[in-house]
Amino acid sequence: MKRYKAFDPPEYLNWTPDPDLIQSIKRSLSEHPDRREIIKDLGEDDLLLIYRDLLRTRLHDIGLKRWVRTGVISKAWLGTGEEAVTVGAVRALDTSIDVVSPMIRNAGALHMMGMPLADMFRGYVATPDSPSGGRDLHIGNLGNGIIQPISHMGTSVTIVTGAALAFRNRGEARVALTWIGDGATKTAACHEGMNLAAVQNLPAIFIIQNNQIALGTRSDQHGAGRLHDWPAIYGIDAQICDGNNVLDVFSAVRIAANKCRAGKGPAAIVADTFRMGGHATHDEQEARETFPAELFEEWGRRDPIGLFETYMTSEGISVRKLEAIEVEVIKEIDRAIEHALKSRDLLLDPEQALYDGFSEGGVLIGLEKRPI
Numbered sequence: 001m002k003r004y005k006a007f008d009p010p011e012y013l014n015w016t017p018d019p020d021l022i023q024s025i026k027r028s029l030s031e032h033p034d035r036r037e038i039i040k041d042l043g044e045d046d047l048l049l050i051y052r053d054l055l056r057t058r059l060h061d062i063g064l065k066r067w068v069r070t071g072v073i074s075k076a077w078l079g080t081g082e083e084a085v086t087v088g089a090v091r092a093l094d095t096s097i098d099v100v101s102p103m104i105r106n107a108g109a110l111h112m113m114g115m116p117l118a119d120m121f122r123g124y125v126a127t128p129d130s131p132s133g134g135r136d137l138h139i140g141n142l143g144n145g146i147i148q149p150i151s152h153m154g155t156s157v158t159i160v161t162g163a164a165l166a167f168r169n170r171g172e173a174r175v176a177l178t179w180i181g182d183g184a185t186k187t188a189a190c191h192e193g194m195n196l197a198a199v200q201n202l203p204a205i206f207i208i209q210n211n212q213i214a215l216g217t218r219s220d221q222h223g224a225g226r227l228h229d230w231p232a233i234y235g236i237d238a239q240i241c242d243g244n245n246v247l248d249v250f251s252a253v254r255i256a257a258n259k260c261r262a263g264k265g266p267a268a269i270v271a272d273t274f275r276m277g278g279h280a281t282h283d284e285q286e287a288r289e290t291f292p293a294e295l296f297e298e299w300g301r302r303d304p305i306g307l308f309e310t311y312m313t314s315e316g317i318s319v320r321k322l323e324a325i326e327v328e329v330i331k332e333i334d335r336a337i338e339h340a341l342k343s344r345d346l347l348l349d350p351e352q353a354l355y356d357g358f359s360e361g362g363v364l365i366g367l368e369k370r371p372i
Helices: 019-030 033-040 044-069 083-091 108-112 117-125 155-169 188-199 227-234 246-261 281-290 293-300 304-314 319-345
Strands: 099-101 176-181 204-210 238-242 267-272
Touching: 019 033, 019 246, 019 304, 033 246, 044 083, 044 108, 044 117, 044 246, 044 281, 044 304, 044 319, 083 108, 083 176, 083 204, 083 246, 083 304, 099 155, 108 117, 117 319, 155 176, 155 188, 155 204, 188 204, 188 227, 204 227, 204 246, 227 238, 227 267, 238 246, 246 267, 246 304, 304 319
Parallel strands: 099 176, 176 204, 204 267, 238 267
Antiparallel strands: none
């Protein structure tokens, strides 16, 4: 894909595939027979759909970063370098029946579950027609199977566990999935949710997005022991996958989802990846001072989009097809941004600024009318 000097990490600007790394990734895919069979079943159309999802996710974040640089918004939370953890996971689900609870860094899940790209941008400019009615940049839509994210890390585990409990009790072959940062594994809600899911054998999938940092604290500073072994304390067998290899994530989640539908949940997947930017756009320089430059260089060679492009061309998919998809996605993003900016001209009726019933003094009154 095209690289953007003003917005991409510097390690991505002149990206070229590392032959040894490419061979290593192909070998790792072949080392897991179950995953290998799942990947083998993917046709060209399937691979191109995954590629389209990756591009939408990266270019959505670049659009937000452009807004920050031009003063439209003050900051944005991005998933640059971690797109495969989101895209591979959602594409492995049945998006017509399953539900997800993304972190703000998993924004790609929103459009993949059916939310319009323009609504994703509207969430950041707090327009009345945004999914939250202009109240929150954390957006969701239960109609699309998206449980709205919460700022407090780790809480999504308990919420997804509750959704999975409902699916189990109603006899529905549905799966609930969420992502957890390596830092959020230290929260009480995360422990309580995973323990309940394990005790009740619920159809829940927990993806531990091990990007090696919690806001500004390195993983070696906030935890001891191997994160790969952590789910075992709940009696959950953890799968380990390469979080920058979208097919490795896809196949691991597909296996987990199949087990959950067969009544053998929950599942935990540790996806090793790396945050190529700051916690948000405001602390990118501090983030680069937190780790040695060599680590950014190492993970820069593992750009998930570049790796997937190389894999596809090695499988006989033409560069021309990839370029055509990129042109289409750029136009989609540009239209979405244009529509979101036009929404800023809308004015919210003051009477709609509160949820029905709140002014009557009852916190629970009118919750059924909330827009999310």
